[in-house]
Amino acid sequence: MRKEMLTGNASAAWGVRLAEVDYIPVYPITPQTEIIETLARWISDGVMDSRFVTMDSEHSMLTAAGSASATGARAFTATSSQGLLYGFEMLYAVAGWRVPLVMVNVSRGLSSPITLEPDHNDVLAARDTGFLQIHCETCQEVLDSILMAYRLAEDKRVLLPIIVNLDGFYLSFTREPVEVPDVERVRNFLPLYQPKHAFFKASQPMAQSAAVLGGSSYSYFKYQMHMASQNALAVYKEVCEEFETRFGRNYDTFEGYMLEDADYVLVMTNSFSTLGKAAVNNARERGINAGLLRLRLVRPFPVADLKAAITGKRAVAVIDQNISIGKGGILHSEIASCLYNEKHRPLLLSFIAGLGGKNISPDEFEFIFNKMIVGVDTGEVETTQLLYTEKEWQEMGRLKGMAGKG
Amino acid sequence: MYRLRFHGRGGQGARVASKVLGTAAFLDGYYAQDFPLYGAERRGAPVAASTRISEEPIMERGVIPEPDIVIVMDETLLQDPLTMPVSGLKQGGIVLINTAHSPAEAKAEYKITAQVLTLDITKIGLDMLGMPILSTLAGGVAARIVGLSEESLKDAVKKVLSEIITDRKLLDKNVAAALYCFNAITPAKIEIKLKTIGTTKKKSTVISLPFEHAAVSSPAINATGNTPLRMTGNWRVFRPVWNYDSCTRCMICVARCPDGCILVNEDDYPYTDYDNCKGCLICIEECPTNSLGKVREVHA
Numbered sequence A: 001m002r003k004e005m006l007t008g009n010a011s012a013a014w015g016v017r018l019a020e021v022d023y024i025p026v027y028p029i030t031p032q033t034e035i036i037e038t039l040a041r042w043i044s045d046g047v048m049d050s051r052f053v054t055m056d057s058e059h060s061m062l063t064a065a066g067s068a069s070a071t072g073a074r075a076f077t078a079t080s081s082q083g084l085l086y087g088f089e090m091l092y093a094v095a096g097w098r099v100p101l102v103m104v105n106v107s108r109g110l111s112s113p114i115t116l117e118p119d120h121n122d123v124l125a126a127r128d129t130g131f132l133q134i135h136c137e138t139c140q141e142v143l144d145s146i147l148m149a150y151r152l153a154e155d156k157r158v159l160l161p162i163i164v165n166l167d168g169f170y171l172s173f174t175r176e177p178v179e180v181p182d183v184e185r186v187r188n189f190l191p192l193y194q195p196k197h198a199f200f201k202a203s204q205p206m207a208q209s210a211a212v213l214g215g216s217s218y219s220y221f222k223y224q225m226h227m228a229s230q231n232a233l234a235v236y237k238e239v240c241e242e243f244e245t246r247f248g249r250n251y252d253t254f255e256g257y258m259l260e261d262a263d264y265v266l267v268m269t270n271s272f273s274t275l276g277k278a279a280v281n282n283a284r285e286r287g288i289n290a291g292l293l294r295l296r297l298v299r300p301f302p303v304a305d306l307k308a309a310i311t312g313k314r315a316v317a318v319i320d321q322n323i324s325i326g327k328g329g330i331l332h333s334e335i336a337s338c339l340y341n342e343k344h345r346p347l348l349l350s351f352i353a354g355l356g357g358k359n360i361s362p363d364e365f366e367f368i369f370n371k372m373i374v375g376v377d378t379g380e381v382e383t384t385q386l387l388y389t390e391k392e393w394q395e396m397g398r399l400k401g402m403a404g405k406g
Numbered sequence B: 001m002y003r004l005r006f007h008g009r010g011g012q013g014a015r016v017a018s019k020v021l022g023t024a025a026f027l028d029g030y031y032a033q034d035f036p037l038y039g040a041e042r043r044g045a046p047v048a049a050s051t052r053i054s055e056e057p058i059m060e061r062g063v064i065p066e067p068d069i070v071i072v073m074d075e076t077l078l079q080d081p082l083t084m085p086v087s088g089l090k091q092g093g094i095v096l097i098n099t100a101h102s103p104a105e106a107k108a109e110y111k112i113t114a115q116v117l118t119l120d121i122t123k124i125g126l127d128m129l130g131m132p133i134l135s136t137l138a139g140g141v142a143a144r145i146v147g148l149s150e151e152s153l154k155d156a157v158k159k160v161l162s163e164i165i166t167d168r169k170l171l172d173k174n175v176a177a178a179l180y181c182f183n184a185i186t187p188a189k190i191e192i193k194l195k196t197i198g199t200t201k202k203k204s205t206v207i208s209l210p211f212e213h214a215a216v217s218s219p220a221i222n223a224t225g226n227t228p229l230r231m232t233g234n235w236r237v238f239r240p241v242w243n244y245d246s247c248t249r250c251m252i253c254v255a256r257c258p259d260g261c262i263l264v265n266e267d268d269y270p271y272t273d274y275d276n277c278k279g280c281l282i283c284i285e286e287c288p289t290n291s292l293g294k295v296r297e298v299h300a
């Protein structure tokens, strides 16, 4: 075991290396490419023993990764943003095959307009596919989550593919100290994959994913996937417990930061949660009983855990770093739906922030806490609001002028 | 916490400089975080990189809006209205500029009120590495300013560079150059303490975004291109110069310039448009009669 400065991308590559993955089909895209470059270098240097194949698109890449997984190989792939969308058809297909593929998505806002910086519309677009989703705040968490993801995906009660998500730039290119465990210790936690359910074998012709008509068999297969995903909640807890015993780091379906005694709670995901935690510290200094809930497991959605964590709070502000155009924040809707039948449900506020990597300043967090306090006092809650500052509006005016829209 | 921002151009090594500093701080036992921000990945484009060094866990991410220390690796960026390297610098902060000028000259030239240090890092790079790549050198300067140890700097240069280059000799030269830079500046008096938390408060007000119709709010650009207004010539480290005595007017340089900046005068001799020539020096490589030479640019 040693500690070193690693980017989120390098941490992902280390997770893949330590998981002793067999097969890695790839296609480059900013800000993910460093992951596959790192793996390619290790494989060519002979320090990693995997088959690395460059593909002609994300669609073929996902097909190859899912197919390899269906032969019983431990497979990995990675993408981001437009690449994820390009392979989208295969996300549903591969999940339906019930194969334990692990994929990293490095979040990046979607076109148009085109950008490089992160928000979660890419990964959340995949929320209904059948892939489980683990979202990470730190580089350490990226490495650890990949190891946990293989354990979870390969469990026979689950057998669904998993996306491990990290933010482009803010994590993918950010270096911070990461503990890299020894491979022997990882092997004890994540033994060699011995597929009892691998479908394809040499000289045994068969068909993957039958055609079904009439709805009842289709419904059967789809609902089986849903139940497998639900099973993953309990299996996830087992995996976390064992991970903590072996490596000393605790990951639950969510992370609570000063949450237990908090009255006013921020809900966030991914790397911007770090900013939220600093805002909680600031709010506490101002005498506000603030806390933060960082959602880690996004699929399956940990309904019971969330209910237990936030019922009884005064107000909860969901900060969605995504936007469902025409509705608002995706996680806000999901959290609202799991609280609806609770008697002591908190006031629920909805904010959109950090789109395309837009910063969330301390003042914007302060604005949210004020809204929560006023909301509790008056009992009134406004609709979804975008966090946008006056200065940003002025800068936008300048850009519009340059674009000939003055 | 120390918050440092490096500003350079693609290819100069701002990203690696921030890594060298981050690694050295980590080896010295601090919490460290480094983060580059760049748009299109091409040579010459402005690149910024941030390094945070702290005795406590770092609760910040992304670009540093209010740095304690700014390292300007390319002084032409000081005149770039889109980059504004010194913006947000805190009271009592330090700017180190890679320039041949003295601190007083640089202060006057660029109208900087903060404490300014100068070092001709490009010259040191050319002398010691044989090329204008400044990553480890700027890392060395920064390590000195924040008071890291020479030993950790040395190890950091080795660690970071061994991940990107295999040339042992070049690596050793980089270690030597980084240490040279480390010792070339007198550690300035830094008024910011490592313990200081938080940033100076500049209030920003949250507004509710007004609706604008699609002719305004779609991401289309109605204005005609303004590329000709953007002078890319200030990226140069060396300028090509022609010697017409030996030039045979073969036009090879004209054809080979990747930026199409070489024109032909009334007497059919080639000359370049220095406003846009980026100094790649391909013309020098290509000239069959060795009629081109190079002269180091000294800006401002």
Ligand code: SF4
Pocket: B240, B256, B257, B258, B259, B260, B261, B262, B272, B276, B277, B278, B279, B280, B281, B282, B283, B284
């Ligand atoms: S240095 Fe490069 S850009 Fe400048 S004239 Fe020569 S070939 Fe063209």
Ligand code: SF4
Pocket: B242, B246, B247, B248, B249, B250, B251, B252, B253, B254, B270, B286, B287, B288, B289, B290, B291, B292
């Ligand atoms: S390549 Fe050399 S000889 Fe030919 S035109 Fe250019 S400077 Fe003159």
